Amino acid sequence: MTGPLQGVKVIDLSRVLAGPYCTMLLGDMGAEVIKIESVDYGDETRGWGPPFVEGESAYYLCANRNKQGITLNLKSKKGIEILRKLVSDADVVVQNFKLGTLERLGFGYKEMKKINEGIILASISGFGSTGSYSHLPGYDYIVQAMSGLMSITGEIEAQPAKVGVAIADVLTGLFTCIGILGAIQHRSRTGEGQEVDISLFDSQLASLVNVASNYLCSGQIPERLGNAHPNIVPYQVFTASDGDFIIAVGNDQQYRKLAILLEDEKLLTEKYQTNSSRLQNKIELIKIIAARIKTKSRADWKQLLDEAGIPNGPIYNVKEALESGQAKSRDMVVKIKHPTITDLKLVGSPLKFSKTPVKMDCHPPLHSEHTEAVLLKLGYSLLEIKKMKQDQII
Numbered sequence: 491m492t493g494p495l496q497g498v499k500v501i502d503l504s505r506v507l508a509g510p511y512c513t514m515l516l517g518d519m520g521a522e523v524i525k526i527e528s529v530d531y532g533d534e535t536r537g538w539g540p541p542f543v544e545g546e547s548a549y550y551l552c553a554n555r556n557k558q559g560i561t562l563n564l565k566s567k568k569g570i571e572i573l574r575k576l577v578s579d580a581d582v583v584v585q586n587f588k589l590g591t592l593e594r595l596g597f598g599y600k601e602m603k604k605i606n607e608g609i610i611l612a613s614i615s616g617f618g619s620t621g622s623y624s625h626l627p628g629y630d631y632i633v634q635a636m637s638g639l640m641s642i643t644g645e646i647e648a649q650p651a652k653v654g655v656a657i658a659d660v661l662t663g664l665f666t667c668i669g670i671l672g673a674i675q676h677r678s679r680t681g682e683g684q685e686v687d688i689s690l691f692d693s694q695l696a697s698l699v700n701v702a703s704n705y706l707c708s709g710q711i712p713e714r715l716g717n718a719h720p721n722i723v724p725y726q727v728f729t730a731s732d733g734d735f736i737i738a739v740g741n742d743q744q745y746r747k748l749a750i751l752l753e754d755e756k757l758l759t760e761k762y763q764t765n766s767s768r769l770q771n772k773i774e775l776i777k778i779i780a781a782r783i784k785t786k787s788r789a790d791w792k793q794l795l796d797e798a799g800i801p802n803g804p805i806y807n808v809k810e811a812l813e814s815g816q817a818k819s820r821d822m823v824v825k826i827k828h829p830t831i832t833d834l835k836l837v838g839s840p841l842k843f844s845k846t847p848v849k850m851d852c853h854p855p856l857h858s859e860h861t862e863a864v865l866l867k868l869g870y871s872l873l874e875i876k877k878m879k880q881d882q883i884i
Contacts, residue, residue: 493520494846498674501576502526502557503585503592505533507630507656508690509614510553511663513584516670517556518839518848524576524864525557525855529882532561532857544830551854553663555826555836559855560864561884564595568883573597575868577605582670586614589624599685608683610673612666618689628690630656637694638712642701645716662693723768724748724776727805728783735788737779738801741765747798752782812837828853858884 498521502513510525510533517523527533533554539547563569577583583602585592592598592613599611613619616628626632634640634652644651669686677683695702700721701712712720717736719725724745725738739745742764749757756778761767768775783791788804795802806814812823821838828834831853839848861884865875878884 492846493518493849494843495519495521496846498522498582499580500524500582500584501573501580503583503587504614505586506535507553507659508628508662508666509584509586510535511660512612512614512666512670513557514553514555515663515667515839515841516582517852518841518850520846520849521582523557524860525554525559526562526573526576527559527857529561529563529858529884536857543834544828544832546828546831546854546856551834551836554854555850556852557855558852558860558864559858560861561858562861563883566881566883568878568881570596572865572868572884574605576864577602577609580606580609581674582610582612584612584614584666584670586628588627589615589619603683606683608677608681610670610677610683610686612670612673612686612688614662614666615687615689617691619687623691630658630690633658633690633694637691638698638702639694642698642712642714642720644714646714648714650714657697658690658694661697662688662690665693665696718772718776721769722765723772724779726776728780730783730786730788730791732787734805735791736803736805737783737795738803740801744800748779748795748800751794751798751800752779754778754782824850826850826853829856829859 495516498516500513500516500521500523502509502523502525504510504513505527513523513525525533531537533550535550535553536547538549541548543551562572564573577597593601602609602611614628615624616626616633617623631652634657635650637658639658640650640652643653666686666688669688673684673686704710704720705712717727722738722740725740726736727734728737737748739748745762745765745768746758749762757775761771762775786794792802792804804810811817817823820842822840824836824838826834826836834853836850839850841848862875865878865884866872870878875884
């Protein structure tokens, strides 16, 4: 069985996280992905450590499987010639150069279209190709701040906080992948390629979902709520006699079950019966619930809440999450063969297809690992390849 994107060829000119994460997903689904890096140092994330495993950074490894890796000096005429050949029979190009860089190289969308009428160019940037911020570089941390995300993340009395991973980059990678799939579908109907313009800023704004909608509908500026929810109560962290866990009551029926389980008549009064009334009386309600939760251990509450059908869960650290039985049953940690790393483990794919399963049979490439093989397929001789290495074109 082959992946759903078998036969799709992707030229990956991106680096760091958003672009590489997108192209890794495409590669997971069976696309042929050729990752192009600079001759000298390559993708910046190769140096983002420790930790390193046999010289490879954990950061680089997380977003670059299922790709062929080549190096190319795009400041040379020969390098541009090779890129033209790669683009000529490609389906998709993904890039995250600074605004205008690709055009200066002679590879803007209009120029690419002359080489390949059906090409899909996915351009990733911090703020998009238009607007007063379009010239600014794209950094996840800055975008988390400027998108409003940090203003709603963290404890009420503390500093605004960023999310613990580069979430704007990850979301942008996902939106770019979705955009590419939509462009491929459009081309299958019309034969037309197009440019897909995706920014970290737009992606993070779109991901504010209900919080953004709350503001647009009410005019009230959302504030930080710590681990509480702006629209649902009770939906937060509680402290049992031996530590913290989460209770997430999603509807009034679940709340009534919780109130009965906690055995406090005050919880069954009229002012707590609907989510809207609970939200209005949140402070006093949480005090009552918190006091009851402290009387038993997390294990005791887990059993009681599960039996009552009330959503709840432990707060795992990363080790506990990755080594959980659920993660194992879903193949969310996979082993991949690597030429230098004896026991390479990577996070698996969340994509589960019944007919075209994801395959992860190609390790994140070493710097320039597949340059010779790719150039041979393009028709260059071994002698020409040797000369290009001497001239630092590859």
